[in-house]
Amino acid sequence: MVGNIPKIDKFDIEILSILRTEVRTSVLEISERIGLSATPVSRRIRRPEEQGIITRYAALIDEAKLGYEVSVFVSVKLDKQVDDSLAAFEAAIQDFSEVVDFWLMTGNRDYVLRVATRSLADFESFLVGRLTRVRGVASIESSIP
Amino acid sequence: MVGNIPKIDKFDIEILSILRTEVRTSVLEISERIGLSATPVSRRIRRPEEQGIITRYAALIDEAKLGYEVSVFVSVKLDKQVDDSLAAFEAAIQDFSEVVDFWLMTGNRDYVLRVATRSLADFESFLVGRLTRVRGVASIESSIP
DNA sequence: GTTGAAATCCTCTGGTG
DNA sequence: CACCAGAGGATTTCAAC
Numbered sequence: 452m453v454g455n456i457p458k459i460d461k462f463d464i465e466i467l468s469i470l471r472t473e474v475r476t477s478v479l480e481i482s483e484r485i486g487l488s489a490t491p492v493s494r495r496i497r498r499p500e501e502q503g504i505i506t507r508y509a510a511l512i513d514e515a516k517l518g519y520e521v522s523v524f525v526s527v528k529l530d531k532q533v534d535d536s537l538a539a540f541e542a543a544i545q546d547f548s549e550v551v552d553f554w555l556m557t558g559n560r561d562y563v564l565r566v567a568t569r570s571l572a573d574f575e576s577f578l579v580g581r582l583t584r585v586r587g588v589a590s591i592e593s594s595i596p
Numbered sequence: 597m598v599g600n601i602p603k604i605d606k607f608d609i610e611i612l613s614i615l616r617t618e619v620r621t622s623v624l625e626i627s628e629r630i631g632l633s634a635t636p637v638s639r640r641i642r643r644p645e646e647q648g649i650i651t652r653y654a655a656l657i658d659e660a661k662l663g664y665e666v667s668v669f670v671s672v673k674l675d676k677q678v679d680d681s682l683a684a685f686e687a688a689i690q691d692f693s694e695v696v697d698f699w700l701m702t703g704n705r706d707y708v709l710r711v712a713t714r715s716l717a718d719f720e721s722f723l724v725g726r727l728t729r730v731r732g733v734a735s736i737e738s739s740i741p
Numbered sequence: 742g743t744t745g746a747a748a749t750c751c752t753c754t755g756g757t758g
Numbered sequence: 759c760a761c762c763a764g765a766g767g768a769t770t771t772c773a774a775c
Binding site: 742743744745746747748750752754756757758 | 759760761762763764765766767768769770771772773774775
């Protein structure tokens with residue numbers, strides 16, 4: 452069976468909920484919090500890693516403190532004519548360092564990007580100089596968090 | 597001066613870009629990749645942690661593999677009448693385990709939430725049973741990635 | 742002030758009961 | 759699953775640039 456949902460018990464859920472926001476919590480501290488010894492905690496962390504439930508460990512960066520003060524949600528609609536526009540579009544935006552995150556919405560030609568730049572001027576030059584020039588882009592709409 | 601932008605050199609940028617996607621990379625491996633020894637790498641990791649540039653370390657969970665197959669972006673507009681609705685609303689949604697992420701948009705009464713549930717039925721019951729009942733919620737719109 | 746190397750300390754992991 | 763021992767990595771200290 453494909454797409455099988457692994458059996459997860461109360462301990463696994465507690466561990467995942469801790470790791471979701473505090474990866475650096477030591478195995479020992481987790482074991483004390485949930486009432487287990489270190490060994491099974493270590494095993495219960497490794498299993499979701501191998502199963503691909505934990506896709507990766509990421510450091511969340513406060514872009515504003517680095518001078519990336521402008522953060523924008525950009526909705527992009529793609530041209531319906533171009534057949535391989537999705538793959539091409541995704542490849543293109545992955546090369547843009549300004550794109551922090553992106554999601555493909557239902558309808559399959561509608562993306563939402565989160566874009567971070569140092570200033571509104573940088574954002575606008577990214578928009579007109581780079582994003583609008585990607586093949587297949589039909590229309591763009593921005594909203595600022 | 598408030599909001600000062602720290603001086604970041606080439607090494608810091610390289611370290612941050614590694615940590616952004618691969619936190620578990622050892623200090624030794626980072627030092628080999630960027631051509632520095634372990635000591636300065638360790639210090640250059642701690643500094644952005646203390647400055648709040650690295651806000652937290654997070655394990656990214658594949659919700660689909662846990663059976664949370666439905667992931668939805670929800671736009672919520674808040675009622676303009678209620679003065680403290682922002683704080684109340686944020687407090688409320690932080691208690692909802694279904695809310696994976698949320699952002700406050702410009703206009704100050706417009707939130708975007710990312711919601712993950714096990715099924716569309718669960719999502720709908722979350723929507724009508726919990727989210728719409730939060731004080732100050734004026735209107736809701738959903739879009740599915 | 743920052744680096745580089747060695748010593749210390751801490752934490753993870755594999756084996757045993 | 760708990761306990762214990764070995765191993766690997768991170769952090770502190772100190773000398774040098």
